[in-house]
Structure formats: C-alpha cells, structure tokens
Amino acid sequence: xxxxxxxxxxxxxxxxxxxxxxxxxxxxxxxxxxxxxxxxxxxxxxxxxxxxxxxxxxxxxxxxxxxxxxxxxxxxxxxxxxxxxxxxxxxxxxxxxxxxxxxxxxxxxxxxxxxxxxxxxxxxxxxxxxxxxxxxxxxxxxxxxxxxxxxxxxxxxxxxxxxxxxxxxxxxxxxxxxxxxxxxxxxxxxxxxxxxxxxxxxxxxxxxxxxxxxxxxxxxxxxxxxxxxxxxxxxxxxxxxxxxxxxxxxxxxxxxxxxxxxxxxxxxxxxxxxxxxxxxxxxxxxxxxxxxxxxxxxxxxxxxxxxxxxxx
Numbered sequence: 001x002x003x004x005x006x007x008x009x010x011x012x013x014x015x016x017x018x019x020x021x022x023x024x025x026x027x028x029x030x031x032x033x034x035x036x037x038x039x040x041x042x043x044x045x046x047x048x049x050x051x052x053x054x055x056x057x058x059x060x061x062x063x064x065x066x067x068x069x070x071x072x073x074x075x076x077x078x079x080x081x082x083x084x085x086x087x088x089x090x091x092x093x094x095x096x097x098x099x100x101x102x103x104x105x106x107x108x109x110x111x112x113x114x115x116x117x118x119x120x121x122x123x124x125x126x127x128x129x130x131x132x133x134x135x136x137x138x139x140x141x142x143x144x145x146x147x148x149x150x151x152x153x154x155x156x157x158x159x160x161x162x163x164x165x166x167x168x169x170x171x172x173x174x175x176x177x178x179x180x181x182x183x184x185x186x187x188x189x190x191x192x193x194x195x196x197x198x199x200x201x202x203x204x205x206x207x208x209x210x211x212x213x214x215x216x217x218x219x220x221x222x223x224x225x226x227x228x229x230x231x232x233x234x235x236x237x238x239x240x241x242x243x244x245x246x247x248x249x250x251x252x253x254x255x256x257x258x259x260x261x262x263x264x265x266x267x268x269x270x271x272x273x274x275x276x277x278x279x280x281x282x283x284x285x286x287x288x289x290x291x292x293x294x295x296x297x298x299x300x301x302x303x304x305x306x307x308x309x310x311x312x
Contacts, residue, residue: 004205006169010108012147013165014039017076017106019148020155021047026072027155030065032058032079038108040078058083062091062103069101074155077103081110081164085126096160097133104154104161105130110140111252112280112297113168113202115290122285128257130162131230137183138230140164140251140259142204145174146227149181157183164201166252168290171205186233188240192222195312196240199250200226200259202299203278207250209301210308219312229259234266241273248276248308252299255279276311278304 021027021043030052035041044051054061058079065075077084084107085092096103107126114122130138137157141147147165154161173189189204190211199207204225211221222240226233241247247267249260260277267273280297294300298307 004171006171007144008167008169009141009144009147009165010037010039010167012141012144013106013108013151013163014042016148016151017043018046020151021050024074024155026074028052028068028073028075030054030061030075030077032056032061032083034079038078038080038106040106058088059091062088063095065103066095066099066101069103075103076106078106078108080121081107081123081126082121085129085162086123089129093133097136100135100159102158102160104163106163106165108165109167110164111166111202112285112293112299113166113252113290115167115293116287118287119284124252124254124280124285125257126162126164127229127253127259128261131257131262133160135159136230137161137228138164139183139228140201141227142201142225143170143172143174145172145179146181150227153181153183166202168202170202173205173208181227184228184231184233186236187225187227188222188236189225190221190223192220193244194220195246195248195308196222196224196244197248197250197304197308198224198226198237198240198259198263200229202252202294203250203304206299206301206304210305213301213305214308217309219309221308226259229262232262232266234270237263237266238271241267241271246274246312248278248311250278250299250304253279255281276307278307
C-alpha cells in the first residue's frame with residue numbers, strides 16, 4: 001500500500017477544527033502547550049481569539065473547557081492521549097462526565113505508533129479509561145476521511161466525546177463517494193464467510209491488506225471498521241459473529257479494556273463466539289521508529305495475516 005496517500009489523523013483533526021470554526025462561532029479550542037504537535041495550531045492561526053493555550057496544565061484545561069461548555073461554547077480540549085485521558089482523568093470524569101457537559105476531548109499521539117517518545121507517552125490505556133465514564137462517546141477513526149467526519153459528528157453530538165488520533169501517517173482508505181460516518185455504526189469494508197476481523201484506528205488498513213493475503217489462500221475474511229467504540233454497534237458485531245463463527249479484534253491499544261474487551265462483552269452475552277484479541281499484550285511500549293514498533297508489536301499486515309491464519 002506504499003502508493004496509497006497517507007495522512008496522520010492528528011493532521012486531519014487540526015484541519016477539521018479550522019473548517020468547523022468557520023461554520024460555528026461557538027467552537028473554542030484549548031491546548032496544553034502542544035498546538036504544533038496536536039495540530040490545533042491550524043485553528044489558532046485562523047481564529048486566534050478562540051484558541052486558548054492553557055500551558056502544561058491539562059487538568060486545569062479540562063476544568064476551563066467545562067466552564068466554557070456551561071456558557072454555551074463548544075470546547076475541544078486537546079493534548080496527547082497520555083495527558084488528556086491519563087493525567088486529566090479525574091477532571092474528565094468529575095468535571096465533564098458527571099455533569100454530562102458538552103466538552104470534546106481531542107487526544108492525539110495515541111498508541112504504540114508515537115514511536116521515539118517511548119513508553120511514557122505511548123498511551124495504550126485511554127480507550128479503556130474513557131469507556132468506563134458514563135455517557136462518554138469514544139471514537140477512534142481509521143484515516144483522514146473518517147477523522148474529519150468524526151470531528152464534525154462530535155460537534156453535532158450533545159454531550160462529552162473522546163476523539164483518538166495518531167501521530168503516524170496512515171493510508172486513506174475511506175476516500176469514496178458512498179462513505180458515511182454515523183456515530184455508533186460500524187462499517188463493513190470487506191465481505192467474508194470464514195472469519196470476521198473487527199478493527200479500529202491505525203490497524204484497519206493493515207487488516208484489509210491481511211484479508212487480501214488470506215483470500216489468496218482461500219480464507220475469506222469479513223473486515224469491519226469500528227470507529228465508534230462507545231456506543232458499540234452490537235447488532236453488526238453479533239450478526240457477523242453468527243455468520244462466520246470466529247472473530248478477531250485488532251487494535252493499537254491494550255487487549256485489556258479496549259475494542260477487544262468491548263466486543264467480548266457483547267458476544268459473551270448475545271452470541272458466544274471464539275475470539276482472538278490482537279493488540280498490546282499487557283506490556284509497556286518502548287522507544288523506536290513507529291513503523292518498526294507497529295511491526296514488533298504485531299499490528300502490521302503480515303503479523304495480522306499470520307495470526308488470523310493460525311486462528312482460523
């Protein structure tokens with residue numbers, strides 16, 4: 001897929017915010033001294049009076065965002081996932097989740113693909129944390145097209161939303177006229193009868209490539225992109241599990257508490273099915289080139305292909 005256009009979803013986030021700002025004066029963007037990295041600097045350049053740099057004080061930033069929401073603004077509070085979901089968890093829970101305020105959290109640099117920044121910044125726990133907050137919507141887009149659509153959908157949704165974006169450029173796979181983003185609805189990217197691959201975020205493109213390799217060996221994999229992890233598209237997941245009898249989940253996140261756990265929760269109740277969870281296996285990351293880390297931790301197309309083939 002080297003010839004496919006690649007864009008980091010953090011870039012998409014910055015561009016989408018700038019577009020949103022043109023249409024809606026109530027949109028305000030907050031950052032924690034990372035505007036260049038989170039790409040909110042794009043919004044800042046267009047609307048400096050509506051961009052607030054809160055400094056390296058993420059907990060305070062979430063509190064400011066909560067206050068702005070009570071005043072009728074639609075704040076997008078932005079930082080790295082490790083800080084937005086990790087450091088500021090208590091404020092997100094009590095100041096945003098508990099009063100169910102209309103705050104959007106834009107978390108960039110999520111997952112192992114943060115690369116050289118190392119284990120302290122490679123947040124593989126954020127989806128698990130955000131899923132547990134009552135009323136919190138959790139979105140993990142797979143590419144540029146989906147990320148932009150997710151930002152717009154987050155604005156239109158009344159209530160708290162957690163948006164997860166990456167640092168590494170990923171293939172644009174949703175650039176087609178019939179693409180439609182709908183909160184809580186998965187997208188079937190490929191039909192198949194032998195096994196279902198359910199993926200979210202960065203690995204989705206790799207899952208499609210893995211499915212092509214499997215098809216060459218006579219294994220037809222159904223590939224589903226789950227961009228909204230909460231609320232989850234239970235109906236689609238249950239139907240796919242019943243159709244193929246085997247499910248593989250793939251995520252750039254810990255196998256504990258993320259997409260895999262959400263899928264298992266649903267299937268154990270509604271359609272008991274064999275499930276293989278591919279993700280970060282209860283370990284911290286390490287410093288290294290992003291592409292190499294994705295490969296080492298088994299999220300590249302070749303690794304997914306081998307694991308699904310063995311599971312099938």
